[in-house]
Amino acid sequence: MTVTPEATTTPLVQLLTPEGERLHHPDYDVDLTDDDYRSFYRDLVLVRRIDVEATALQRQGELGLWASLLGQEAAQVGSGRALRPQDFAFPTYREHGVAWCKGVDPLTLLALFRGASNGGWDPQEKRFNLYTIVIGSQTLHATGYAMGIQKDGAVGDSDGEAVIAYFGDGASSQGDVNEAFVWSAAYNAPIVFFCQNNQWGISTPTSTQSRIPLYKRAEGFGFPGVRVDGNDVLASYAVTRAALDAARTGQGPTLVEAFTYRMGAHTTSDDPTRYRLSSDLEAWKLKDPLERMRSFLFKQQIGDSSFIDSVDADADELAARIRKGCLEMPDPDPLSMFDDVYADQTVLLEEQREELGTYLAGFAGGGH
């Protein structure tokens, strides 16, 4: 599949070229310290390492599935770092980098893909909702949450709260996503729609979902849209921060289209060689989000090889912790499947729990 014409002609907010040159944009900029730059790089490396380790664990049979974020680290770390502590994120199932920024332990993500849990963290505590696998559903949840912020009067000044809803190019076709646009516009909800356009919905190219660049959809719904280089962590950060600030100060929704590329398969169950060209992949390799940040650090002389080595050592340590934690992860107690189905447990489920408990205990005694 070739790159569509608009992909090359559409304005793209970029603050860092693929070669690591720092650019300036009239509307978007960052005011980061050298430490910030280094920690952005560190997050990119650690997030990629989480992903690589999880992919390896899936290959070794320790996870049932893994949805890789390879290539999308900058979009996720940039937008995730732009979130203030009071902001609330609604992820898809691929936002491992945002989860990292929100302090969700990677092992809780792995538990989900291992089949040891269906969630695993407290969305209120982390201000990071549970992963949503059904495509696009979470954009309406995010809109409702943002409406709640408004009703609480927690919007309007620079300390206001905002919501970010993650979704992908495929999801942009779903009714729920379009309804979320309508609702957030109708109520001027404090929300940022963050679309990672990674060019592929499993095997379906973005051109099947939209004839126009996705960010332009916003105009029809009555709010601004902007396309950012999703492989540029600084631009992703700057654009998201501006959109969140607009939301928290009462200026309503923004659609951010982070233009990026799914470097891996849709999930470990997928085989992209069946439907896309390796030349596309090669072209996008030159835009790698980590490489450009590393080049920038070197060029600015704010990160040397000993710093790079220390980040790699941190990544090794994190990977080892993830691997160990995954291998040692206990399976849930089968009877726990009856927990928490309802806020008020029903008699029926108590009976079924007892039934299964008695049945399983029969095996322990040596017969059915």
Next chain:
Amino acid sequence: MQLTLAKALNEGLRAAMESDPRVLLMGEDIGKLGGVFRVTDGLQKDFGEDRVFDTPLAESGIIGTAIGLAIRGYRPVCEIQFDGFVYPAYDQIVSQLAKMHARSKGSVAMPVVIRIPYGGGIGAVEHHSESPEAYFAHTAGLKVVSPSNPADAYTMIQQAIASNDPVVFFEPKRRYWEKAEVDTEAVPDPLWRSRITRPGSDLTLLAYGPMVRTCLDAAAAAEEEGRSLEVVDLRTLSPLDFDTIRESVRRTRRAVVVHEAPRSIGLGAELAARLSEELYYEMEAPVLRVTGYDIPYPPSRVEEEYLPDLDRVLHAVDRSLAY
């Protein structure tokens, strides 16, 4: 020839497309990729993008446009990628597709097939292991079927496509890779008939889709203990072929229903009710159900405890025979 269930479906779809140029295949990733389970593998290449096409990622759109295509005279076969992804299309299926024929006083037929891989046992993440058949079997205007083996998969998909009523076609995804002989020349059973797959005299196991294999295994194990279990493969869930079911249970006088779907208000409940209505004085034991529990499908590391298996089926057989 020996075919997997997935390949048998593929061959059945191919035959249907060859025999009727109005048959269209539509769904997410069914073209180049051939579907995530490869059921439509190679069909776009052979029949072209006009007849086999990838849709935008929108299930409501898939079914809604299929209804329009049917009004225009086409026979769309829609793939829903996984059981848990059908719900965005629920309005289009239940309120629109199911009612169109009745509302138009029969002037508009809805020859739409909705293929849904369903059921658990493959170690999948959430929304990939569900058994939502009761929602659709509960809806007037829809017909619901489920093959359990490659030979039925080959013929039933063709019969479903030939039907002028909308058919929700549930494919037992954990059986996709099981191989068996498929005789493409054989005269098929009617689509709306259940089948006694294994005759027996002591008790009837009523099952469909993925649980037929489980019940056949249970019947084989029971035989070693001197028990003769009959296995009825329902094949059609709506309408039920109650003639076959009644005849079997009247002989064996005991019935156990087995399905992966949650227990309450499911197919088992309907079968138990009808058997008690019609065979109350002839049965020796109440109809028992071996099913999933009334909970969301659990994380896959404990799905074995959730899903009916050979032991749970035999446990229920013991209980029935104890009456």
